[in-house]
Amino acid sequence: MAQTSWRIGFVEPVDGPGPPSRRVRIARPVLFLLSLVVLAAASSFASPAWARDESPGRGGPGKAVDPDRFDVVVLDAGHGGHDDGATGPSGLHEKDLVLDVTKRLARRLRRSGIRVILTRSSDEFLSLEQRTAVANDARADLFLSIHANASPSRKPRGVETYFASLDATDDAARATAERENDAFGHAGRSFDPADPLTAILGDLIETEHLLESSEFAKLAQAELSEVVRARPRGVKQAPFVVLMGVRMPSSLVEIGFLTNPDEEKKLRRKRRRDALAKALAEAVLTFAERYDRRRGVSLSARSGSASTR
Numbered sequence: 001m002a003q004t005s006w007r008i009g010f011v012e013p014v015d016g017p018g019p020p021s022r023r024v025r026i027a028r029p030v031l032f033l034l035s036l037v038v039l040a041a042a043s044s045f046a047s048p049a050w051a052r053d054e055s056p057g058r059g060g061p062g063k064a065v066d067p068d069r070f071d072v073v074v075l076d077a078g079h080g081g082h083d084d085g086a087t088g089p090s091g092l093h094e095k096d097l098v099l100d101v102t103k104r105l106a107r108r109l110r111r112s113g114i115r116v117i118l119t120r121s122s123d124e125f126l127s128l129e130q131r132t133a134v135a136n137d138a139r140a141d142l143f144l145s146i147h148a149n150a151s152p153s154r155k156p157r158g159v160e161t162y163f164a165s166l167d168a169t170d171d172a173a174r175a176t177a178e179r180e181n182d183a184f185g186h187a188g189r190s191f192d193p194a195d196p197l198t199a200i201l202g203d204l205i206e207t208e209h210l211l212e213s214s215e216f217a218k219l220a221q222a223e224l225s226e227v228v229r230a231r232p233r234g235v236k237q238a239p240f241v242v243l244m245g246v247r248m249p250s251s252l253v254e255i256g257f258l259t260n261p262d263e264e265k266k267l268r269r270k271r272r273r274d275a276l277a278k279a280l281a282e283a284v285l286t287f288a289e290r291y292d293r294r295r296g297v298s299l300s301a302r303s304g305s306a307s308t309r
């Protein structure tokens with residue numbers, strides 16, 4: 001009997017009379033590659049009703065006035081359901097924290113006339129392909145995945161913003177990507193630089209959007225650093241699989257270290273969460289203006305700014 005459990009996502013070898021480990025190492029990237037190809041073709045994958053935001057955007061539901069115009073953002077709250085993500089020393093779960101910040105950010109962006117779609121709006125687990133499909137179906141102009149960090153040490157603190165790359169900026173960035181990728185079945189461990197298939201995977205990171213993705217990551221880093229008064233940890237690159245199947249500029253932000261007791265305490269507060277949401281909204285709106293300007297879209301005033309209450 002086949003010794004792999006097949007779902008479109010990622011394949012884990014099952015103990016038993018399966019192939020030797022050498023073959024497993026190759027099989028994983030192959031299936032991972034296949035799954036991403038499926039994802040790339042998944043435009044017909046209907047997003048579930050709960051993921052849709054029926055509030056009309058600037059051009060009404062699903063239809064922009066100007067197809068080039070920045071008007072749709074997909075926000076992805078990390079983890080959910082059985083997957084708690086990181087957990088702080090006093091028990092705050094990443095999945096709950098990031099959902100709350102995501103909803104606060106969504107409210108701010110909607111007040112500014114941006115159409116916002118959430119990959120999840122409750123405590124439930126979503127597969128990688130569901131998250132990606134929501135973004136691609138919506139033809140979003142930006143995909144933003146929101147997470148909180150963890151470290152084996154209690155010391156690290158501060159925010160990190162990422163855009164996708166096969167090569168991690170450093171060991172810490174690689175470890176962060178591996179931890180976040182774990183939610184999708186150890187996909188992150190498929191990234192063996194010595195494996196020629198890894199190079200093919202790299203092509204699935206949409207290079208045309210890399211510049212804009214890094215631009216957003218920089219804007220978000222600058223805004224978030226003003227909220228979290230810690231030494232800026234900088235914009236980094238790492239192979240986050242959730243950013244790889246999306247056909248638009250994308251970024252993943254780590255809004256603080258849950259493993260730092262002081263930071264966890266602050267992250268429990270509404271004030272900190274709202275400040276983080278406001279900072280991210282400012283970054284999105286600045287990015288939107290630049291995005292429109294580059295595409296020659298005429299700039300009319302949006303219906304508000306991120307700080308409008």
Ligand SMILES: [Zn+2]
Binds near residue numbers: 079
């Ligand atoms: Zn996470």
